[in-house]
Amino acid sequence: MFVLSTTPPSYSVHCFMSFSSLTTNFYQIIFQVDIIGVSCYSSKDLWAWKNEGLVLRGEKNGTHDLHKSNVLERPKVIYNDRTGKYVMWMHIDDANYTKASVGVAVSDSPTGPFTYLYSKRPHDCESRDMTIFKDDDGKAYLIYSSEDNSELHIGPLTDDYLDVTDVMRRLLIAQHREAPALFKHEGTYYMVTSGCTGWAPNTALAHAATSVMGPWETLGNPCVGGNEVFRSTTFFSQSTFVLPVPGLPGSFIFMADRWNPSDLRDSRYVWLPLTIGGVPDEAADYSFMFPLWSRVSIYWHKRWRLPEEWRDS
Numbered sequence: 001m002f003v004l005s006t007t008p009p010s011y012s013v014h015c016f017m018s019f020s021s022l023t024t025n026f027y028q029i030i031f032q033v034d035i036i037g038v039s040c041y042s043s044k045d046l047w048a049w050k051n052e053g054l055v056l057r058g059e060k061n062g063t064h065d066l067h068k069s070n071v072l073e074r075p076k077v078i079y080n081d082r083t084g085k086y087v088m089w090m091h092i093d094d095a096n097y098t099k100a101s102v103g104v105a106v107s108d109s110p111t112g113p114f115t116y117l118y119s120k121r122p123h124d125c126e127s128r129d130m131t132i133f134k135d136d137d138g139k140a141y142l143i144y145s146s147e148d149n150s151e152l153h154i155g156p157l158t159d160d161y162l163d164v165t166d167v168m169r170r171l172l173i174a175q176h177r178e179a180p181a182l183f184k185h186e187g188t189y190y191m192v193t194s195g196c197t198g199w200a201p202n203t204a205l206a207h208a209a210t211s212v213m214g215p216w217e218t219l220g221n222p223c224v225g226g227n228e229v230f231r232s233t234t235f236f237s238q239s240t241f242v243l244p245v246p247g248l249p250g251s252f253i254f255m256a257d258r259w260n261p262s263d264l265r266d267s268r269y270v271w272l273p274l275t276i277g278g279v280p281d282e283a284a285d286y287s288f289m290f291p292l293w294s295r296v297s298i299y300w301h302k303r304w305r306l307p308e309e310w311r312d313s
Contacts, residue, residue, distance in 0.1 A: 034058075034068040038075055038088075040111050046306065055112025056088065056105055065092045065103055065119045072103070074240070077110065078134045080161045086110050087161040089132045089142065092119040100126035102142065104162055123168040125153055129178035129194075131241075132157070133212065136184070141212055143171075145178040149196045152177060154213060169213050177205065182212070183242040183252060185276050190296055192222060192239045192254065199261040201233035206296035219293055222274070225300035235300055237270040248310055250276065254298045274298050 040052035056075075059066040066072065071093035077086050085106050092103035101121050105114040121127060122142060130144035140157040142164050155168040172193070179194035189209045195202035206222040209215065223231040230236070237256035245251040252274040260266045278295040 035066050035070055035072045036068065037066075038072070038090075038114070042111070052111040055107065055110075056114040056116065059116075065101075066116060070094055070099075071097065074130055076130075076132045078132055078140055078161060079110075080140075081138055083160050084108070085160070086114075088114050089130065091128060091130050091144075093128070097128070100128055102127050102130060102144065106162065117162065122164045123153060123155060123166070125168075127153075129180070131180050131182060132161075133182040135212060141182075143180050143182065143191075145180075145196075149178055150174055150176050152180060152193070171214050171216050172207070172218070175218075179239045181239040181242045181255075183244060185250065185252075188293070189216075190242075190276065191216065192242060192296070192298075194234065194238045199259040199264075201236045201238060201259070203232050204234040204239060204298070208293040208296075217293060219296060222296040222298045223300070224297045230300060234298075235270055235272070242274060245306065245310065248307070252276075272298050272301060273304060 035058040037054040037058050038056040040055045041049045042052055043049045057066070058068055061067060062069070064070075071091070073091040073093070075088050075090035077088045079086055085108065088105040088107070090103045090105075092101045093099045099119075101119040103116065103119040105116045107114040122144065125146045126148070127144040127146060128149060130142065132140055132142055134140045140161050141154055142157060143152055143154040145151075146153045151173045152171040153168055154171055156165045157163065158165055176196045177193035178196050181192045183190050187210075189212045191207040191209075193205050193207065195205075203221050204223060206219040207216045208219055209217065221231060223234055225231075226235060234256060235258075237258040239254070239256050241255040243253040243255060245253060254270075254272045254274040256270040256272075258268045258270050260268070275297050276294050278297070
């Protein structure tokens with residue numbers, strides 16, 4: 001698996017990529033303050049990591065999206081089975097966060113080099129915290145915070161993953177959620193989101209849907225363990241990705257950024273086990289004939305490890 005990160009590291013794990021059908025490696029993407037580039041790290045066991053170098057480089061041209069004075073956040077990469085290309089989507093902004101756009105880059109390899117293509121406002125809307133999600137049928141989707149972060153938008157990507165289609169749905173309207181992390185389990189779509197409090201941590205919420213395009217139902221705070229302060233601040237972190245553990249069906253890793261506002265370069269990560277099962281804390285709204293959702297639980301541990309059978313596989 002591979003990890004992508006911006007360089008020099010201000011270390012926010014903004015993406016974790018697994019191309020299990022192509023490789024046993026993991027890939028991860030990380031964000032930084034000044035744009036030097038996006039670095040890639042690879043691992044076979046999530047423990048030992050190899051630095052694969054810069055896969056997307058910053059630009060010296062002051063008018064370029066990737067100039068060091070601008071903002072590159074939350075890069076995500078998915079593989080297109082039809083074209084054989086790896087496509088990177090990212091949040092592109094200026095220093096004042098007024099550009100509010102997505103950027104797109106493409107490569108023949110997860111270790112790059114990636115060629116930067118363009119930036120745009122998807123569906124002519126502001127886009128800040130974002131992610132992409134590839135479904136079992138190969139269709140991919142962009143989901144992003146919009147309307148001054150008051151709601152989320154979701155829309156399908158084109159077949160080559162290089163653009164969004166004109167179709168868009170508004171989700172969680174007026175709920176002020178960001179940092180979406182989508183995953184799927186037994187035919188149901190799940191999502192973990194953060195509130196909008198800048199670099200300060202806040203309470204996570206879990207959501208569920210029978211269709212990735214919605215409507216989505218809010219299940220409540222998924223955090224379990226620790227004290228009340230830990231649970232109300234998502235263990236002092238913010239969601240970025242949920243990784244299905246290959247070879248262990250129903251097992252997930254919740255990945256989050258623990259921001260250090262006084263020195264973003266010293267921000268850290270939180271990786272915790274996530275499970276699905278049991279009744280959620282908050283009752284579902286049955287006006288849409290939703291099923292009774294299972295609870296999403298993120299468990300606090302000071303230390304934990306994956307089962308030996310996975311590491312030995």
